[in-house]
Amino acid sequence: MQTFTELNYFMNHSKIANIEVVRFITIPISHYCEKVRWALDLLKIPYIEERHVPPFHRSATIKHGGSSVPVLVTKSGNFTDSTDILHYLDTISSSGQYLYPTNAEMRQEVEELEELFDAKLGVDTRNWGYFYRSGDRKTMRRAWCNSTPVLERIGFEIAFPLISAKVRQVYNITAESAALSLQGIREVFEIVNQRLADDRPYLAGDRLSAADLTFAALAAPVLQPLEHPVLVAKIEELPIDMASVIRELQATVAGNYALRLYREQR
Numbered sequence: 001m002q003t004f005t006e007l008n009y010f011m012n013h014s015k016i017a018n019i020e021v022v023r024f025i026t027i028p029i030s031h032y033c034e035k036v037r038w039a040l041d042l043l044k045i046p047y048i049e050e051r052h053v054p055p056f057h058r059s060a061t062i063k064h065g066g067s068s069v070p071v072l073v074t075k076s077g078n079f080t081d082s083t084d085i086l087h088y089l090d091t092i093s094s095s096g097q098y099l100y101p102t103n104a105e106m107r108q109e110v111e112e113l114e115e116l117f118d119a120k121l122g123v124d125t126r127n128w129g130y131f132y133r134s135g136d137r138k139t140m141r142r143a144w145c146n147s148t149p150v151l152e153r154i155g156f157e158i159a160f161p162l163i164s165a166k167v168r169q170v171y172n173i174t175a176e177s178a179a180l181s182l183q184g185i186r187e188v189f190e191i192v193n194q195r196l197a198d199d200r201p202y203l204a205g206d207r208l209s210a211a212d213l214t215f216a217a218l219a220a221p222v223l224q225p226l227e228h229p230v231l232v233a234k235i236e237e238l239p240i241d242m243a244s245v246i247r248e249l250q251a252t253v254a255g256n257y258a259l260r261l262y263r264e265q266r
């Protein structure tokens with residue numbers, strides 16, 4: 001994340017006149033936000049991240065036509081879905097890096113994979129993670145409160161039991177739903193294992209694309225990559241059942257692949 005100081009330096013020393021600094025509204029731990037954060041960093045697009053504690057993020061997102069995070073606020077309009085944001089970022093990238101191939105067939109492959117990860121993997125990794133962690137105040141303070149407004153952090157301390165119960169209710173977090181989510185995660189990992197079985201360098205095409213970073217970012221809750229900018233748990237601190245699934249998934253071809261992307265490209 002770029003700080004105000006870094007941004008001021010950038011603005012004062014950049015040779016590019018009138019460069020736009022986009023506003024990026026997030027919940028720190030959200031993996032859909034991490035997907036966009038990674039894209040912004042990769043494409044070297046200047047941004048200010050405005051972090052919020054749930055449910056207080058709604059006061060920021062609703063103002064810009066959204067409800068969930070991430071939301072990207074730009075001079076060209078507001079974007080309220082991570083995939084729409086990535087497409088927009090590709091149109092303003094001047095770094096020489098692009099998230100979507102120009103070749104139509106390859107682009108379709110990338111978009112189909114991204115949609116699978118967004119619609120299935122992201123939902124399942126979040127729900128599985130929340131089953132184990134959403135009731136733990138210390139963990140959720142680290143996950144939700146890092147660099148957020150002080151009033152929201154006070155709100156978290158007062159209302160944590162209510163917020164935590166609401167999250168479990170909204171996402172229908174139960175032992176049964178967690179087991180189904182884990183099954184869904186394994187299914188997507190298997191698809192990625194199969195795809196990488198021929199030793200191809202990336203999920204689609206010959207360079208990092210939206211498909212790769214979406215997979216790695218949305219799989220992060222079940223892989224706990226050390227280079228992740230927000231995840232901070234040590235595997236030894238996690239509940240035994242959770243740690244054992246993480247170790248199992250880290251050892252798969254797909255898990256190895258995402259961890260390598262974090263090590264080498266994040």
Ligand SMILES: N[C@@H](CCC(=O)N[C@@H](CS)C(=O)NCC(=O)O)C(=O)O
Pocket residue numbers: 027030031032033054058067068069070080081082083118126
């Ligand atoms: N399809 C959306 C999913 C975003 C999403 O599910 N965001 C969650 C955080 S991981 C959220 O904001 N939940 C709180 C809410 O909906 O108010 C995207 O890709 O941007």
